[in-house]
Amino acid sequence: MSVSNIDKSTSALAQVAPVYSxxxxxxxKASYEPGDTIIVTGGIAPGLLSKNDTQIVIQLYTPLGGLARVDIVNATADGRFTDSIPAGSTMNIQGEYRVLATYQGKYSGETSFQFEQTIRDYSCALTVCTYQLNIADKTYPINYRIRGVLENITSDIEKPSLKINVQTEFKNAVLLIALPKDVIRSSDNDNNATKIAFTVLVDGQNGRKSEQGDEAIATQTLRITNPESVRILAIDFARENKQIEIIGTWLVPEYSSSALAIIILAAISASLMGIRGLTLSNTKKK
Structure with missing residues (x-):
């Protein structure tokens, strides 16, 4: 074999030989969005782990090379380790992030993933927003502020309740909402003038809430011109929560008075038609 052929063979081996780590x-996963949890797992080559030193340093680097996060985890006896990193927070740049694991400052391994930065409008945390709730062909403005996004509000006449779909990239968030009394109420059945607490569910579980009676919150924070016309709730929710349900004792009917009258007339008409049909049937039999 010629020298040139040996060089070519050596070069080919170098290209296919696995790199030892x-x-x-x-x-x-290969890609994440804000609100996801990045699960990092790894293992140390056999024989390298010391019984007296099991700490692994996990470093996260941004696409620009800056250090975004440092975690320290302990490896198990067989050399395995894991770490959880919330996607978001210090990760404010979209692109490829590098994860570096180091043991005793001399052994290392790395991997990478893509971070897709979703641009969300969080302006409702800084200023008052208004949701236009439509019930029975009528629109009711509902003022709120939220450290996240309020996607929509729907009514459930059976409970009666308002269901609010929300999302946030933050670990903990608050929805501050003004509930118009002509939309939903929670009062004593024996005395409608006596208000009682609303029931609040967050993803079906009892939620943490507080009623805000300070007039300044109504007039200044939520821009309510008539504070007596609303009840204000501050409701806690978290990154993993998707729906808040506010349950009262009364909700504005789903049908307007004219629509309700039409429904009643239709029901009466159907009933009369049934009676007439039964009468005609009995007459024919005779």
Whole structure:
């Protein structure tokens, strides 16, 4: 074999030979969005882990090379380790992020993932927003502020309740909402003038809420011109929560008075037609 052929063979072997890494490292997905949890798992090559030193340093680097986060985790006896990183927070740049795991400052392994930065409008945390709730062909403005996004509000006459779909990238958030008394009320059945607490469910579970009676919150924070016309709730929710339900004792009917009259007339008409049909049937039999 000629020298040139030997060089070519050596070059080919170098290209296909696997690169040895004393620490294996991977993430559970290739791409993440704000609000996701990045699960990092890895393992140390056999024989490298010391019983007296099991700490693994996990470093997260931004697409620009800046250090975004540092975690320290402990490896198990067989050299395995795991770490959870919330997508978001210090990750404010879209692109490829690098994860580096280091043991004793000399053994390392790395992996990477894509972070897709979703641009969301959080202006309702800084200023008052208004949701136009439509019930029975009538629109009711509902003022609110939220550290996140209020997607929509629907009514449930059976409970009676308002269901509010929300989302946030933050670990903890608050919805401050003014509930018009001509939309939903919660009062004592024996005395409608006596208000009682609303029931609040967050994803079907009892939620943490407080009623805000300070007039300044109504007039200044939520821009309510007539504070007596609303009840204000501050409701806590978290990143993983999707729906808030506010349950009262009364909700504005789903049908307007004219529509309700038509429904009643239709029901009466159907009933009369049934009676007439039965009468004619009995007459024919005779």
């Amino acid at each position: 004393p620490i294996s490292l991977q993430t559970d």
